Amino acid sequence: MSARWSARFSAASSGATRSSSAAMTGSVRPPEMTADDVCGFLGLMDAHSIRVWLDGGWGVDACLGYQTRPHSDLDIVIEERHVDVATTALKRLGYEPVPRPDTRPWNFVLGDDSGRQIDFHVIVLDERGRGLYGPPGTEDHYPAEALIGKGTVNGRAVDSITPEWLVRFHTGYRVDATDWADVSALCARFGIPIPREYLGFL
Numbered sequence: 001m002s003a004r005w006s007a008r009f010s011a012a013s014s015g016a017t018r019s020s021s022a023a024m025t026g027s028v029r030p031p032e033m034t035a036d037d038v039c040g041f042l043g044l045m046d047a048h049s050i051r052v053w054l055d056g057g058w059g060v061d062a063c064l065g066y067q068t069r070p071h072s073d074l075d076i077v078i079e080e081r082h083v084d085v086a087t088t089a090l091k092r093l094g095y096e097p098v099p100r101p102d103t104r105p106w107n108f109v110l111g112d113d114s115g116r117q118i119d120f121h122v123i124v125l126d127e128r129g130r131g132l133y134g135p136p137g138t139e140d141h142y143p144a145e146a147l148i149g150k151g152t153v154n155g156r157a158v159d160s161i162t163p164e165w166l167v168r169f170h171t172g173y174r175v176d177a178t179d180w181a182d183v184s185a186l187c188a189r190f191g192i193p194i195p196r197e198y199l200g201f202l
Contacts, residue, residue, distance in 0.1 A: 031115025033074045035154045053077040054160040060182045062151030062160045073117035163190040
């Protein structure tokens, strides 16, 4: 599985395909993490016995069971004990750290030359099953009940943040139409009340 994934997902092969497509159409498409890219990445993690949870836009679509929009990156939740192996495997495929002012050991991005990005959210599971997120001694965490979500991407079963917590994580900041698209789809599918921040979209 790892070899097949490397061939399909390597920066060189993907970059050539996307560049050729852009040349033929005369347009430049923004970078995208496709469903095939997501499944390929998960296959690589499986090859190293690493469990990850999908978060963000792909987490939403995994819970829904279908892709609702293009995604420029893949948000993942991963245990700290697996980070070195996961990042080493990705760097072998041409991924490198993406500089950001908010980069932290528990939140950073790796990207490749074709523009695909993987956004790492690093946790330490405590005795209560919570995913502690932040520096030592932090009180920030993914609740244990947020880490039991299940979904599918291209028919592949995946672990994800639960719909209820995906909706909660889409609050507490200035929301936009993309946020509303994600939240409204989750609320409609799973019977979740629409948060107050989104009532203006109704």
